[in-house]
Every structure is written in structure tokens, then in C-alpha cells.
Amino acid sequence: MSQSQQENAGERVYAELIDRLGEAQPQPRLGPVRRVVELLGDPQNSYPVILIAGTNGKTSTSRITESLLRSLGLRTGLFTSPHLERFNERIVIDGQPISDEALAFVWDDIAPYLALVDEELVAEGEPALTFFEAMTVLAYASFADAPVEVAVVEVGMGGEWDSTNIADPAVSVFTPIDLDHTERLGNTVAEIATTKSGIMRAGGDAVTAKQHPEVEAVLEAQAHALQIPLLREGVEFAIDHSVMGVGGQVVTLRGSSGTRYDSVMLPLYGEHQAQNAAVALAAVEAFTGKRVLAEEVLEEGYGQVTIPGRLQLVGATPPVYIDAAHNPHGARALVSAVKSFFAFDEVALVFGSLNDKDSVGVIAELSKISNTIFVTQSSSNRSRATDDLAQIVRLALPEAEIIPEDNLGDAIEQARGWAEQGESRGVIVAGSIVLIGEVMTFAREGGWSLL
DSSP: OOHHHHHHHHHHHHHHHHTSOOTTSOOSOOHHHHHHHHHTTOGGGSSOEEEEEOSSSHHHHHHHHHHHHHHTTOOEEEEOSOOSSOGGGGEEETTEEOOHHHHHHHHHHHHHHHHHHHHHHHHTTOOOOOHHHHHHHHHHHHHHHTTOSEEEEEOSSSSTTSGGGGSOOSEEEEOOOOSOSHHHHOSSHHHHHHHHGGGOOTTSEEEEOOOOHHHHHHHHHHHHHHTOOEEEBTTTBEEEEEEEETTEEEEEEEOTTSOEEEEEEEOOOSHHHHHHHHHHHHHHHHHTTSOOOOHHHHHHHHHTOOOTTSSEEEETTTTEEEOOOOSHHHHHHHHHHHHHHOOOSEEEEEEOOBTTSOHHHHHHHHTTTOSEEEEOOOSOTTBOOHHHHHHHHHHHOTTSEEEEOSSHHHHHHHHHHHHHTSSSEEEEEESOHHHHHHHHHHHHHHTOOOO
């Protein structure tokens, strides 16, 4: 297959998937996905799985966990969502996005079984398999085809009824749980935690970041009911120390094995990334039976990790950072990282949001680092219109300078121009994952990307 044919094959797979019910409309069910994988011979059972749920930090924790496992010499699979630029980013085999050829091969293999279950669902008056349900099957089948020795899988939404939960995880991991998707998951953090706790399994292990007391109580109750250990940040494992370093931070961690890992370089910014690194370490220790990881394993595992779109430097002159913060908790972490790790005199914010997100809550947090806000929108049909978003921001921040610009490229260039007029100014783009992906592409096409 030629290079162009491979690329066309990858695009074909995505086009066929995107015709399905979208990710914003998940179906609270597991039966149809279980039916497909049973027809395929249960590929998700051919390797151990580490399943990661939470409100924020899922992707970062997943990527760090996968990197540590790969540094142990294991052949890994990684499933995250959403993608920033190319669909292949969601399914990673041994550190590399799945090739278009492999993607198309597995898709063509599973497509008849997806179609069969689609027909059964429609006949029963149910929606056909959604984008995310079909993609989950594609990921699990791709890992079996590779094959991998362990898969790290990020839960899509919730936990108990999320399609990724058809696997029986060896380790269930919980990043910080907060209010998000309340219309589907519940109006309190305890209700949301109850849904997410459904990924735990008898016979496995569970690991959690520090949580609200109500959340921790839910997770502890579920672990107790299943008679499995729950490793808690601040109790069984912890961040002992973190200081700013060149290109990131130097962390000292205490693992669940009781081992102290001193002065490890983590090329990521923010206390939240130190937390993600600690949770990932505990997850890997649990997976290996609380095995103490060698110093060189941590150096390689942390040193090679990258988190696209998470406080990532995309342009240098002037500095332009992108961050996928799209809810108040994520925005709070971004603000904390900027205040702790950067020394800009002034920051311009390029802000875009989706209709179903808490734009007021996000901008209230982000306003703590910027009083100059370029309001714009992505190409997503879920994107909040620029004029509507600008009005929301003005009402929330009457003292801020608000510059609305429908065209994302023009908004970025105006912000870069503003930054060039000062000696210590920077630009941060945040508010929507789709927005971040489009900025990465725009920077590359504009010739000023560092990526």
C-alpha cells in the first residue's frame, strides 16, 4: 500500500466513525459493546489493562503511566481521547500513534461485527453504536492485533457504563474528581464518584489522587465492598518535594512500595503534573506487585513523556503556550502552574469554549493571570459563538480588555502582535481541546511552531 493510500485509509476510517452518534451524546450502556467484542473473541482480555477515570488529569496520567511501563521494557498500548490533530493520536502502540495501514486493517476486520450489532440495536429501537463505542472496540482490537503486553486506557465519560469498562482492569486509577458533565453524571461530586467507581474490579488494585472527602468516602466504600486495596495519595504514596527545574520540575516521590524516589526530573509544569506523576508511579507499582522501580526506569519513563496540549510551548518569539483547560478545575491548575513556573509581566489569553462547558467558571479562573482576553471560536459545531462568548466574558469580567475575533488565526496573530510590544509578555491559548488542536496546526502552517 502506497503512502497516499495508507493516509487515505486512515481518513476513511475516521470518516466512517464520525458518521456515528458523537462523543457528546454517550449512551449509558455496556451491552452492545460487550456483544461486539464477544463476536470478536474478547480482544480486551488478551492483555492486562490499567483503566484511568477522573475529571481532570486523565490523559496526562495515562501518558505518564504508559511511558513508565514502556521504560520497564513492556510493549504498550495507550488509548486516550480526544485527539488534537490526527485521529491516530488516540490509539498508540509502543509509544507511536497507530499507522494508517494498521488502523484500516483492524477497522475492516471489525466493521462487519459492528454492522451486525448496529442492525440488532436498530431493530430493538435503540441507537446504533456510537462513535466512542465503535472506537473503543477499534482500540481494544488494535492492541490485540499489535500485540501489546499491557494497555493503558483512559475512560471516556463517567466509568460504570463507559464503553472502556468492558475490560477487567488489573489496576483502576482515579485522577481528581470534580463537577463536570453534571447533566449525565450527577449534580454532586459524590454522585459523580459513584459512577466513576464502577471501574473497580474484585481481584484488582485501585489507586487514587487526593480527592474531596465525599469522593474519597465513595471510593473507599467501593474498594471495601470488593475487598481490594485502595492506594491513596498522601497516605500510601505521596509527593514529598517539588522544585522548579529547567524545562519542568524536580520531584521527590514516595511510592506505594515505601520507596523514596529522590530528585527525579519531570519535564512538565505545575503541581498537578507532579500529582499525575505520583499517581502514575503508584499505578505502575501496583501493576508490578509493588515492585521498586529502578532509578534509570524513572529517569527514562518520566524523561521521555510528553503531554501535547498541556501547558505546551508551541511558539517561542513571542512565547505562545497552549493548554486544554476546559473546565474550572483544569483552569485552576493552569493558573497555579503559570504563577509558580513563569515570570511574565503580562499575559494575553486567547479563549474559546464549547456550548456545553462552564465558560463563566473557566474564565473566572483564567482572569487571575490575564486582563487582556482575545475571544474566539474553533471550527467545531459545538463551539460557542464569538459574540455570545464575548458577552459572557464581559459580564463576568467588566474590567478586562475584551477583543472578539471570529477567526482563530487572526485572534492568535493579534495576540502575538500584542505580546511582541512588551519585553516580558506571553500568550496562553485555552478553553477548548478542539481550539488547541487547531492552534497547533495553524502554528505549523504559519512557520512559527516549535512542535
